[in-house]
Amino acid sequence: MNHDASLARLIAVFEGIAPDNIGRLADVYTGDVWFKDPFNEVQGIAEVTRIFAHMFTQVDAPRFVVTGSVLQGEQAFLTWDFLFRMKRFSRDEQCIRGASHLRFAPDGRVAFHRDYWDAAEELYEKLPVLGALMRALKRAARS
Numbered sequence: 309m310n311h312d313a314s315l316a317r318l319i320a321v322f323e324g325i326a327p328d329n330i331g332r333l334a335d336v337y338t339g340d341v342w343f344k345d346p347f348n349e350v351q352g353i354a355e356v357t358r359i360f361a362h363m364f365t366q367v368d369a370p371r372f373v374v375t376g377s378v379l380q381g382e383q384a385f386l387t388w389d390f391l392f393r394m395k396r397f398s399r400d401e402q403c404i405r406g407a408s409h410l411r412f413a414p415d416g417r418v419a420f421h422r423d424y425w426d427a428a429e430e431l432y433e434k435l436p437v438l439g440a441l442m443r444a445l446k447r448a449a450r451s
Contacts, residue, residue, distance in 0.1 A: 309382070309412075309414060309416070311379060311381075311382060311384070311412045311416060312379065313416065314336075314412050314416035314417070314418075315377060315379050315384050315412075317335070317336055317416075318336045318384075318410070318418060319374045319377065319386070321333065321335065321336050322372045322374060322386075322388070323371070323372055323373065323374060325360060325371075325372065326364075327361070327364045330357060330360055330361055330364075331357075333353065333356060333357050333360060334353050334357070335417075336417055336418055337353050337356055337417055337418050337419075337421070338353070338413050338415075338417045338418065338419045339352065339353050340352055340353075340419070341353055341356055341417075341418055341419055341420070341421060342419070342420050342421070343355070343356045343359070343421045343422075344421070344422045344423065345359075345422075345423035345425075346423070346425060356421070366395070367392040367393060367394060367395060368392065368393040368394075368395055369391075369392060369393050369401075370390065370391070370392040371390075371391050371392070372388050372389070372390055372391075373388060373389045373391065374386055374387070374388045375387045375388060375389060382411055382412045382413075383409070383410065383411050383412075384409075384410040384411075384412070385407060385408070385409055385410070386407060386408045386410065387405070387406070387407045388405070388406055388407070388408065389403050389404070389405055390403065390404040390405075390406065390425075391403050392404075404425055405425065406423055406424060406425030407423070407424045407425070408421060408422065408423050408424070409421075409422045409424070410422075
């Protein structure tokens, strides 16, 4: 099966996700989808939906911008920017750059989703106190 349309539909859902349309995730993920990122490892659409819903309570104005994609058979690889504003710290827009490895089920929905991004560099270094410590550790490791 050609998954060009499946990938395009998934990208549209990612880039348009909002609290009022989070139910659209069930249109692009299988009921038993496996999902992993640096903070979570879950199975099932209800758990994936919970993770995305939680994102809207943790940060302001979150949005994804897909910057690239590769599709080969039933697998895809996306690169993306996750843009947001931290609620408790800086009001400046932050950016986490990452990538996702996806596998499509025969019906065109995603059955496997694994995110790759560096939590230390992309998130912890941007926090006021922890950021200074993380940057110091990075400098020490380089010397």
